[in-house]
Amino acid sequence: MASNPTSTGSGRLGVAKTxxxxxxxxxxxxxxxxxxxxxxxxxxEVNVAMASRKDVRDAVSxxxxxxxxxxxxxxxxxxxxxxxxxxxxxxxxLEFAELVAVREGCTVAEAKGRVEMSxxxxxxxxxxxxxxxxxxxxxxxxxxxxxxxxxxxxxxxVAVFAPASLLGITSVLAxxxxxxxxxxxxxxxxxxxxxxxxAEAVATSDFPAGAVNVLTGIQDELxxxxxxxxxxxxxxxxxxxxxxxxxxxxxxxxxxxxxxxxSVVEWTEPPSVSRVLAFVEVKTVWHPIGx
Amino acid sequence: xTTASNERMxxxxxxxxxxxxxxxxxxxxxxxxxxxxxxxSFVEPQEGKYFSTINPATEEPLSEVxxxxxxxxxxxxxxxxxxxxxxxxxMPGRERAKYIFRIARIIQERARELAVLESLxxxxxxxxxxxxxxxxxxxYFFYYAGWADKLEYVGPGPVPRPIGVAxxxxxxNFPLLMAAWKLAPALAAxxxxxxxxxxxxxxxxxxLADIIQQAELPPGVVNIVTGAGETGAALVAHPGVGKVAFxxxxxxxxxxxxxxxxxxxxxxxxxxxxxxxIVFDDAPINQAVEGIVNGIYFNQGHVCCAxxxxxxxxxxxxxxxxxxxxxxxxxxxxxxxxxxxxxxxxNSAGQLEKIHRLSKTGEAEGAVxxxxxxxLPERGYWFPPTVFTKVEPAHTIAREEIFxxxxxxxxxxxxxxxxxxxxxxxxxxxxxxxxxxxxxxxxMAERLRAGVVWANTYNRFDPASPxxxxxxxxxxxxxxxxxxxxxxxx
Numbered sequence: 001m002a003s004n005p006t007s008t009g010s011g012r013l014g015v016a017k018t019x020x021x022x023x024x025x026x027x028x029x030x031x032x033x034x035x036x037x038x039x040x041x042x043x044x045e046v047n048v049a050m051a052s053r054k055d056v057r058d059a060v061s062x063x064x065x066x067x068x069x070x071x072x073x074x075x076x077x078x079x080x081x082x083x084x085x086x087x088x089x090x091x092x093x094l095e096f097a098e099l100v101a102v103r104e105g106c107t108v109a110e111a112k113g114r115v116e117m118s119x120x121x122x123x124x125x126x127x128x129x130x131x132x133x134x135x136x137x138x139x140x141x142x143x144x145x146x147x148x149x150x151x152x153x154x155x156x157x158v159a160v161f162a163p164a165s166l167l168g169i170t171s172v173l174a175x176x177x178x179x180x181x182x183x184x185x186x187x188x189x190x191x192x193x194x195x196x197x198x199a200e201a202v203a204t205s206d207f208p209a210g211a212v213n214v215l216t217g218i219q220d221e222l223x224x225x226x227x228x229x230x231x232x233x234x235x236x237x238x239x240x241x242x243x244x245x246x247x248x249x250x251x252x253x254x255x256x257x258x259x260x261x262x263s264v265v266e267w268t269e270p271p272s273v274s275r276v277l278a279f280v281e282v283k284t285v286w287h288p289i290g291x
Numbered sequence: 292x293t294t295a296s297n298e299r300m301x302x303x304x305x306x307x308x309x310x311x312x313x314x315x316x317x318x319x320x321x322x323x324x325x326x327x328x329x330x331x332s333f334v335e336p337q338e339g340k341y342f343s344t345i346n347p348a349t350e351e352p353l354s355e356v357x358x359x360x361x362x363x364x365x366x367x368x369x370x371x372x373x374x375x376x377x378x379x380x381x382m383p384g385r386e387r388a389k390y391i392f393r394i395a396r397i398i399q400e401r402a403r404e405l406a407v408l409e410s411l412x413x414x415x416x417x418x419x420x421x422x423x424x425x426x427x428x429x430x431y432f433f434y435y436a437g438w439a440d441k442l443e444y445v446g447p448g449p450v451p452r453p454i455g456v457a458x459x460x461x462x463x464n465f466p467l468l469m470a471a472w473k474l475a476p477a478l479a480a481x482x483x484x485x486x487x488x489x490x491x492x493x494x495x496x497x498x499l500a501d502i503i504q505q506a507e508l509p510p511g512v513v514n515i516v517t518g519a520g521e522t523g524a525a526l527v528a529h530p531g532v533g534k535v536a537f538x539x540x541x542x543x544x545x546x547x548x549x550x551x552x553x554x555x556x557x558x559x560x561x562x563x564x565x566x567x568x569i570v571f572d573d574a575p576i577n578q579a580v581e582g583i584v585n586g587i588y589f590n591q592g593h594v595c596c597a598x599x600x601x602x603x604x605x606x607x608x609x610x611x612x613x614x615x616x617x618x619x620x621x622x623x624x625x626x627x628x629x630x631x632x633x634x635x636x637x638n639s640a641g642q643l644e645k646i647h648r649l650s651k652t653g654e655a656e657g658a659v660x661x662x663x664x665x666x667l668p669e670r671g672y673w674f675p676p677t678v679f680t681k682v683e684p685a686h687t688i689a690r691e692e693i694f695x696x697x698x699x700x701x702x703x704x705x706x707x708x709x710x711x712x713x714x715x716x717x718x719x720x721x722x723x724x725x726x727x728x729x730x731x732x733x734x735m736a737e738r739l740r741a742g743v744v745w746a747n748t749y750n751r752f753d754p755a756s757p758x759x760x761x762x763x764x765x766x767x768x769x770x771x772x773x774x775x776x777x778x779x780x781x
Contacts, residue, residue, distance in 0.1 A: 140757070143753055146751060282759070283742060
């Protein structure tokens with residue numbers, strides 16, 4: 001079993017995966033050298049990198065650098081890269097199913113269904129990249145000789161406090177990058193393994209380095225740093241524990257961040273475009289009409 | 292303006308001479324005292340306190356206005372809630388629409404009265420209140436009225452629902468127009484409102500209350516509580532308010548966002564700006580100079596989207612500054628009620644002090660100030676149109692919002708540098724681009740981190756056109772279909 005390396009049943013000793021952070025397109029250990037242990041698929045303990053404030057800052061710098069590249073791609077191109085994410089997860093479905101089974105406490109067969117749903121959700125969001133403009137833009141009939149239009153444009157660097165489930169992580173991440181934003185995914189502790197495996201799919205999906213950064217760690221510890229960081233333009237706190245939300249929103253006010261919070265009971269509910277629209281800014285352009 | 296200062300102005304200004312042409316103030320009767328507008332009638336504030344509002348052009352008191360405390364705010368929110376539950380949210384959209392259309396029509400009918408009152412209380416030239424503020428206020432009500440029975444077409448998803456009571460806090464720079472920006476979409480969406488006008492400019496909102504009575508809007512649908520910062524703070528903190536809309540300073544906006552943290556209550560913020568107005572070497576120069584003047588000297592520069600940073604391509608910088616000075620010398624500063632006045636009074640002593648302070652800082656940091664030397668009236672609050680050259684991006688006057696008739700000029704060489712300089716600010720409300728090259732306009736518009744980009748024009752507003760900021764200029768849009776979304780739940 002692919003992600004169950006400690007005992008394969010054949011007497012062979014498995015080769016374990018080192019779980020690192022994913023910053024600027026590279027897998028790195030936390031600069032702090034810290035790790036924490038989380039339960040692996042076969043009841044073993046897996047060490048996961050524990051991101052520090054410095055790692056957050058590195059991720060923000062990488063994301064900020066990447067923003068022009070990612071948001072500057074054509075919507076068609078971005079759509080293909082999101083679709084490639086679906087391809088990459090599909091091809092790793094066994095690995096994800098095992099992680100989902102142990103994390104979400106279901107059978108591997110049920111977990112496979114959730115992985116398939118996640119693949120389909122990447123496909124759903126992939127299709128939005130080049131339709132968002134049709135949906136959210138407008139030509140405005142102003143009372144004067146002006147051509148006046150409004151377009152949705154990406155908010156910028158968005159930090160996503162992710163839920164623990166694969167489907168939840170998929171929903172918050174895919175919707176954010178579909179709109180052309182770059183993302184810093186802050187994994188929920190229990191979603192660490194799924195998140196780091198997802199980072200591997202990102203790394204093989206033609207995302208430019210820094211478009212998606214994945215930090216594992218303790219949300220409680222990172223919430224203040226992430227929420228108050230001036231290099232971050234938007235915060236999705238849907239995956240944040242309710243008791244941390246006030247602190248997060250309060251810190252976000254220091255630089256007027258957009259905060260999106262969706263109280264989703266079940267991530268299996270059909271996805272909504274409101275998530276994609278959560279991190280777009282509407283830009284209006286005026287030009288006189290004349291000869 | 293006094294005759295004496297008119298005389299002095301003639302000596303130094305190359306402006307063509309005009310005989311005084313004051314608009315009569317007889318059309319408006321200002322009451323000695325204004326109470327709070329709660330539940331459809333004017334009521335005494337619970338603590339019986341009043342504050343005075345003055346004419347900033349003369350420093351003469353105009354009226355006494357009720358100071359709403361927490362108790363009054365609570366009464367207003369309760370009245371709005373009752374009106375929401377019992378009347379407004381149950382009324383068919385087509386009926387709501389007709390009430391809002393009525394308001395638009397009465398504003399048009401009483402336009403001159405509103406314009407004169409606005410210029411008296413705010414200090415802005417009658418030419419602007421008459422031609423911009425008041426007609427636009429009517430247009431916003433007229434536009435949104437038509438949405439009230441078409442909400443299912445606002446956007447994707449099921450038929451949206453109103454939120455409940457909207458608490459709306461507005462600034463002093465466009466008092467009536469900001470009231471219209473706030474009330475019209477909120478009412479069309481089916482919400483009821485508690486509006487808090489700015490401390491220094493409450494009168495046009497109180498005249499609007501009179502108009503609302505004339506329109507026979509059901510009691511409690513719109514409530515107006517006057518006061519200062521504490522009144523506004525009480526309103527946004529009130530748990531009965533489901534949606535807060537604020538236009539004002541970034542500092543206060545941040546405080547409101549913090550107040551609402553974790554409450555789940557909806558918020559939109561329209562805050563400060565430090566817009567770049569970018570002029571390329573191939574720009575239509577005459578239009579650009581007019582656009583620069585309109586960008587920064589419109590409404591005494593009391594405009595959040597004012598083009599307060601002029602970025603000129605190096606090769607034409609000297610010419611532009613020279614032409615700008617010539618144009619500035621013909622701007623007429625003085626009596627706001629005079630129909631020939633271009634520049635009116637600064638709205639308050641506090642704002643004037645801030646403009647002086649930032650201008651002095653500009654000079655202390657090495658920038659060079661120039662103003663046309665027009666004489667200022669002896670009484671009232673005045674500041675001459677001023678342009679700073681030799682401004683560095685790190686200077687205070689290049690970074691902080693002055694909110695006055697003060698322009699900072701900087702230069703650039705390449706389009707990329709123009710974008711970099713324009714975006715080098717915590718704000719992101721608006722920007723201007725002047726060039727005859729279409730592809731460059733779109734290239735610039737794509738890269739400018741601003742909610743509104745005016746190309747070969749500046750400071751245009753329309754109810755059909757979404758307006759609002761990026762970054763610390765706030766979030767949410769006002770105007771157009773987008774402006775309704777912040778007043779609807781899905």
